[in-house]
Amino acid sequence: MSETPPPASPPGVITTMSGRAWSVLLVLCGAIFLEGIDVAMLNVALPSIRADLGLSTGVLSGVVSAYVLGYGGFMLLGGRASDLLGRRRMFLFWLTVFLLFSGLGGFATEGWMLLTARFVTGVAAAFMAPAGLSLITSGFAEGPVRNKALLVYAGVGAGGFSLGMVVGGVLTSFGWRWVFFAPVIMSALILAAAIPLLRDTGARPAARESFDLLGTLSVTGAMLLLVYGVVRLEHAGDGTGLTAAVFAAGLLLLALFVWAERRAPAPLVRLGILRSGPLVRTNLGALLFMVAFAGFQFLATLYFQELRGWSTMQTGLAMAVMGLDAILAPTLTPRLVQRFGNVKVIFGGMVSATLAYVLFLPVGLGWAYTLMLPTVLLVGVGFALVYGPLTIAATEGVAEDEHGLAGGLLYTAMQFGMALGVSAVTAVYVAAGGPGLDALHTALLVPVVAAALGAAVTVFGIRTRPAAAVAETPEPVQATA
Secondary structure, eight states: OTTSOOOOOOTTOBOSOOHHHHHHHHHHHHHHHHHHHHHHHHHHHHHHHHHHHTOOHHHHHHHHHHHHHHHHHHHHHHHHHHHHHOHHHHHHHHHHHHHHHHHHHHTOOSHHHHHHHHHHHHHHHHHHHHHHHHHHHHHBOTTHHHHHHHHHHHHHHHHHHHHHHHHHHHHHHHOTTHHHHHHHHHHHHHHHHHHHHOOOOSOOOOOOSSOOHHHHHHHHHHHHHHHHHHHHTTSTTSSHHHHHHHHHHHHHHHHHHHHHHHHOSSOSSOGGGGGOHHHHHHHHHHHHHHHHHHHHHHHHHHIIIIISOOOHHHHHHHHGGGGGHHHHHHHHHHHHHHHHOHHHHHHHHHHHHHHHHHHHTTOOTTOOHHHHHHHHHHHHHHHHHHHHHHHHHHHTTSOGGGHHHHHHHHHHHHHHHHHHHHHHHHHHHHHTTOSSHHHHHHHTHHHHHHHHHHHHHHHTOTTOOOHHHHHTSOGGGSOOO
16 A cells, blocks of 8 residues: 555646645636536526516526526536647636626526526536536646545535525625626636636647547537426426427437447547446436435525525525535545545435435424524535545546546536436425425425435445556545445
């Protein structure tokens, strides 16, 4: 163990957490925080947007769905593009696109402007997120340095999700357009710092003789259709035939993609990467965890605002305790990973989340906040223990020139999970006769089941890799008996 040193790092790779290393990490953390907070802030602002622009329910739902479609539809392409075209280039270009179209949303006067802005912003995030992740996995030396960077990165990203509702409530009180303008300001600051700080490291991808056009079009079309099908699930009983047709078309395009990749001389996605059991379990665990989290967050918002009549500010403050993960993830989680390994830490987080959702099952209209506090605290702890270690597990044992692809797979799973979580709890809530407390209790079973399944997946071992791959990882991150 100790007598087997880790392989020498390529030139330019960060090997110690110096001042420059923290500066690079801060820039990349800012981008993932921006992405998380952007989604959460908008959800809080939706009622104000509807009142100001007079949007129909369909258009308002489309404002949320458009981002999900752009993000989920282009994530795999975005992940591979960062490997083939350069991670720094993709990160900077799509951060600029994110900035411009977030600004367009702030100036929107019609529904179509909001729909366009959110779709393109989602596409930009689909390219930016895997590029940022692979800039860390390729730019920080494998081992404790990379693991610490990933855990801080994931912790800040998780904090964006949990703090977004609070920030969104505050900004919406000044006007909903600030929910769009605040990311513009933040994007500009990140961009100004990223240009001089970020650099590509490791081997440059070899020039390709041909571009896998059929693979690109088929997988992007398949992802768009499958995500749209998931979004449609929340409209239970409304256009069931169309929803089935959307899923069928998506699966057909996915089959075409597999066929194309088997025959392409330079495939967009090397299908062999999907034969890795740990990689598949990592992404399945991430999907189930986000199903539970997104479903619970949606139901909690309904409970606070529709059933209890709380304001957006009160709702945001009630959920603020979940932001505890932004503190725990970079401080406590790295120590736990070093002591117990990824699998045990992820399992602990899944159990924490499951317990949180179980405690919220009997919630009543007269509950004091002190009765809800254990749930909110445990959700924050669960996020802190799961999100970062999953990010590490997603790229372990994967060749460096496929880190962007591995990141794209992880974020695709998370986005599908978020879309599926909201759609599933909405469908159950409506089918159970909602709005109402009884329907809420029924729908709350969805997060419980999803989190429990995520824990079960983790038990089978997310990080059981071939011996050769394990030997390359320094001892502190190995699971202990």
